[in-house]
Amino acid sequence: MAQASIASVRGLVQVLQSIRSHQKLPCAVTFEPDTGLSLRFLDGGHAMQSGISLSISVFSSFQAPASITFFVPLSILLEAISTVASSMPHEIHLQYPGPDSSLLITTTEDASARTSICSYAKVATLAHHDLSSLDDMWDLQDACSQVILSGLLLREAIEDLEWTNGEVEFVLKRSPMHFALQSIKQQSLEITFPVHALDGFSCHAEEVRASYKYKHLKAAFTHVAQKEAWSAKIAISSRGVLRVTHMLTLAGGGPLAPLEAQPLLGTLTSQGHAQRTCVSKFVILPHEEERDGFCGDDD
Amino acid sequence: MKFKATLCDRGLRVLEKGFLPTLEKLGKRCQLLLGTEDVHLIQAVSDTDGLHVTARLANVVLFEEEGFKCQSRYNNQIAFSVDIVLLLKVLRAAVAHDADALEVKLAMRSIPCTTAGAAVQQRPTLAFSWRGHNVTMVQELPISQPYSQRDVEELVRQRDITSLSPFYLDLQDEVLRIQALTDKLKGMSNELLMATTKHGDLHLEVHTTGVEFGAEIRGLSVLPAAATEGLQLLVAETPAERLEEARAAGESAQVVVLQKHLAKALHSSQLTQPAQLLCGIAERGTHVHIMFVYRDPFSDGGYDDNISLSFKLPVREDTLYGGELDP
Numbered sequence: 147m148a149q150a151s152i153a154s155v156r157g158l159v160q161v162l163q164s165i166r167s168h169q170k171l172p173c174a175v176t177f178e179p180d181t182g183l184s185l186r187f188l189d190g191g192h193a194m195q196s197g198i199s200l201s202i203s204v205f206s207s208f209q210a211p212a213s214i215t216f217f218v219p220l221s222i223l224l225e226a227i228s229t230v231a232s233s234m235p236h237e238i239h240l241q242y243p244g245p246d247s248s249l250l251i252t253t254t255e256d257a258s259a260r261t262s263i264c265s266y267a268k269v270a271t272l273a274h275h276d277l278s279s280l281d282d283m284w285d286l287q288d289a290c291s292q293v294i295l296s297g298l299l300l301r302e303a304i305e306d307l308e309w310t311n312g313e314v315e316f317v318l319k320r321s322p323m324h325f326a327l328q329s330i331k332q333q334s335l336e337i338t339f340p341v342h343a344l345d346g347f348s349c350h351a352e353e354v355r356a357s358y359k360y361k362h363l364k365a366a367f368t369h370v371a372q373k374e375a376w377s378a379k380i381a382i383s384s385r386g387v388l389r390v391t392h393m394l395t396l397a398g399g400g401p402l403a404p405l406e407a408q409p410l411l412g413t414l415t416s417q418g419h420a421q422r423t424c425v426s427k428f429v430i431l432p433h434e435e436e437r438d439g440f441c442g443d444d445d
Numbered sequence: 446m447k448f449k450a451t452l453c454d455r456g457l458r459v460l461e462k463g464f465l466p467t468l469e470k471l472g473k474r475c476q477l478l479l480g481t482e483d484v485h486l487i488q489a490v491s492d493t494d495g496l497h498v499t500a501r502l503a504n505v506v507l508f509e510e511e512g513f514k515c516q517s518r519y520n521n522q523i524a525f526s527v528d529i530v531l532l533l534k535v536l537r538a539a540v541a542h543d544a545d546a547l548e549v550k551l552a553m554r555s556i557p558c559t560t561a562g563a564a565v566q567q568r569p570t571l572a573f574s575w576r577g578h579n580v581t582m583v584q585e586l587p588i589s590q591p592y593s594q595r596d597v598e599e600l601v602r603q604r605d606i607t608s609l610s611p612f613y614l615d616l617q618d619e620v621l622r623i624q625a626l627t628d629k630l631k632g633m634s635n636e637l638l639m640a641t642t643k644h645g646d647l648h649l650e651v652h653t654t655g656v657e658f659g660a661e662i663r664g665l666s667v668l669p670a671a672a673t674e675g676l677q678l679l680v681a682e683t684p685a686e687r688l689e690e691a692r693a694a695g696e697s698a699q700v701v702v703l704q705k706h707l708a709k710a711l712h713s714s715q716l717t718q719p720a721q722l723l724c725g726i727a728e729r730g731t732h733v734h735i736m737f738v739y740r741d742p743f744s745d746g747g748y749d750d751n752i753s754l755s756f757k758l759p760v761r762e763d764t765l766y767g768g769e770l771d772p
Contacts, residue, residue, distance in 0.1 A: 170655075222655040225632055229658060232629040233622045248657075252683075261618050264684050265626070265660035 148177035148210040151239045157204075157396030157424075158238065159231045162224050163371045164392065164426040165196040172272050173220035175249070177210035177242065187220050194362045195429040204396050204424060206237065216242055217272040218249055226251055226267035233263040247271050290383040291318050291354045293325050294345040297370060297378035297392050303327055303337045304367040307360070310335055313433050315357040316382060320349040325380075330357055346379070356386035356432045366390045366428035372397075386432035394424045446517045446591060448479055448551040456507030457547060459752065461536040463717040464500050467754070469529045471498055471709060477588075478600055479523040480504075481515050483751075487604055492526075495759050496706050499604050503751035517591075523551065524592040524600050525569065535573050535584045542577025549573050554585055606757075610725025610734050611698070612672035614641050614665040616711075617722040623647070624711045626660050630704050633658060636761065637707070639733065640699035641726055642691040643672050644679060648699070659684050668723060698726035700760040702733055710735045710756045717754060733758035 152158055165187060173187040182205070186197040202208050231238060235253035244250025248268040255262040304327070307314055312331035318324065325347070326338040370376070372394055381389040452460075464486060468475050472492040478485040484507055488498040504513065517523050539547050552572040555565045570585040592600065616623055626649060630637055633651045640648040645667045650659040661684035667673050676696065681687045691697040714722055719737035726733055735756040741749040 219655055226656050226658065229626070229629040229633065232625045233660065234625075259664070261662065261664035263619065263622055263626075263660060263662050266658070266684060268657040270655055 148214045149241045150183055150205050151207045151237050153206045153237050154396040155231045155238050159228050160371045161394055161424050164369045165198055166369055168221055170219040170221050172217040172275050173223055174215055174217055176215040178213050179210040193431040197427045199425040217275055218269050223269055226269050230265050230267050244268055290381045291349040292381040293347045294377055294379045295343050297376040300378055301367050304363050313357045313359055314363055315355055318349045318354040320352050323347050354382055356382050358430050359433045362430045388430040390428040392426040394426055396424055446523055447514055448523055449514045450508040450549055451512055452547040453509050461540055465529055465533050467713050467716045474526050475529055476526045479515055481521050497757040500754045506751045519594040519597050522597050524597045526589040531586055535586055539575050542580050544575035544577045547575040608727055610727050612643055613668045613723040613725035614647050615721050616724050619662050620722055627708045635704055636701050637704050638701050640688055640697055642697040643676055648688050700726055700730045702758050702760055706758045732760055
């Protein structure tokens with residue numbers, strides 16, 4: 147049986163917002179010993195995958211005797227957690243398996259107060275799904291271009307492109323260093339990021355171009371609810387698969403457990419002091435004209 | 446049938462800032478039952494989406510003693526229905542002009558008919574007159590025909606049908622969190638199971654195919670105090686088990702209500718700021734009774750007998766699967 151307790155209740159709800167979806171499709175939840183908890187979700191059109199990784203450091207307690215994965219409908223999971231969290235408890239506990247193989251979510255409060263609220267949710271789990279397609283998309287080894295910049299800048303840029311109503315092309319050029327987003331329909335609209343804002347830039351060809359459906363970009367960039375600035379890493383593989391990784395901090399909560407686990411992304415976390423870091427990650431397949439018939443209805 | 450009175454400052458404030466805006470959120474119209482002791486503002490099931498709402502305001506709160514007249518053949522009671530938005534407009538105009546001596550009276554307005562030979566029509570109105578800065582205003586608010594004796598009796602009967610529950614829980618201490626929870630439950634289901642225990646616990650549960658949710662709000666005050674005598678402490682460790690334990694000992698009551706009714710009743714506390722928000726389940730689970738009790742502004746710590754607001758929530762049969770709505 148795997149269990150985890152987290153005191154940053156508000157922070158957890160906020161971070162889950164970044165992958166929010168109305169889809170009831172299965173989300174894979176994994177308790178990984180020594181690493182933490184992760185959620186992964188493949189959207190209906192099979193062109194986008196989203197996920198969250200919470201390192202052990204964000205939990206006040208975490209027990210997983212072995213790697214355990216189960217499946218729950220994403221929207222129901224997010225709704226259950228945010229409903230249980232609405233009474234602003236001190237801690238939220240996750241336990242699997244709970245009664246009837248459900249995911250059991252419970253809360254604790256200060257027992258000394260005269261009045262208190264104790265809530266629970268039992269989320270029914272779904273049959274096991276094959277994860278291999280998720281893995282294939284998630285961990286690509288081939289050469290890629292990448293850049294790190296402010297998540298806020300990216301969000302604003304993607305929001306600015308909303309009215310163009312079509313695909314957006316990511317353009318990276320090796321020299322001089324250049325990273326821009328261009329609307330496919332409105333060729334005149336191009337948002338170029340200032341060079342001084344770019345970090346860790348590397349480009350595997352003189353010029354790299356790949357375009358993606360707007361709704362996937364909107365889901366990947368604009369749902370992060372964090373108010374403080376955060377870093378986001380963009381990586382585009384030679385096949386044009388886009389990987390977006392947001393480094394988020396969990397707000398609120400009590401004292402942290404000591405940080406012993408490996409940092410999630412070498413250059414972006416500091417080993418020197420404990421941080422409530424959480425990673426929100428998206429993988430988006432490039433939009434190609436030929437794929438339209440194959441993927442079918444994405445809406 | 447005669448009604449004539451002068452609204453005092455407190456009455457105007459209580460109506461214009463508190464009770465009428467509260468009732469406006471629940472339905473467009475309300476029924477006024479005027480009497481020699483008090484005024485009832487009533488929204489029946491037909492005025493709302495299922496809630497029965499009664500606000501009682503003693504005449505001593507609303508009107509000046511001098512010049513008050515309420516007379517009719519039916520026990521000196523007068524009832525009619527009125528559009529809340531229009532009534533509020535009239536009162537707000539008076540407030541905006543810093544009105545002096547706001548008089549209200551029942552009047553019949555004669556409307557001459559345009560068709561030749563037809564009799565003059567009589568339309569009942571509530572006539573408001575007041576003096577403000579440089580303004581003397583008379584406004585006539587159209588109202589329904591005053592009720593017949595039978596209809597007045599029926600109105601009174603419906604109002605009184607809300608029997609007192611065996612015991613009540615005071616939700617006021619946790620009203621904000623209970624509101625937040627109830628609001629959140631809207632996305633899960635239209636209905637929820639509500640249970641109260643003599644131990645002072647309120648349970649809200651939702652059961653759907655994908656998720657079972659429960660919240661137990663513990664430590665609420667129980668009224669009357671006698672209801673808690675002789676209770677053994679509950680020993681079970683989870684909310685669901687504690688409810689089962691109370692149920693087995695005959696110390697709880699439960700019903701299924703519509704989420705929107707509970708949410709509306711709870712949110713109604715915002716504008717009138719009650720001191721107590723008493724929630725009880727009627728004998729045999731026929732309805733849920735929610736009463737707002739107000740603090741007496743003229744004494745320390747006492748409760749005001751002159752103002753009250755109560756809701757009757759309809760319930761489904763005590764099962765989450767099927768059952769007809771029992772008004």
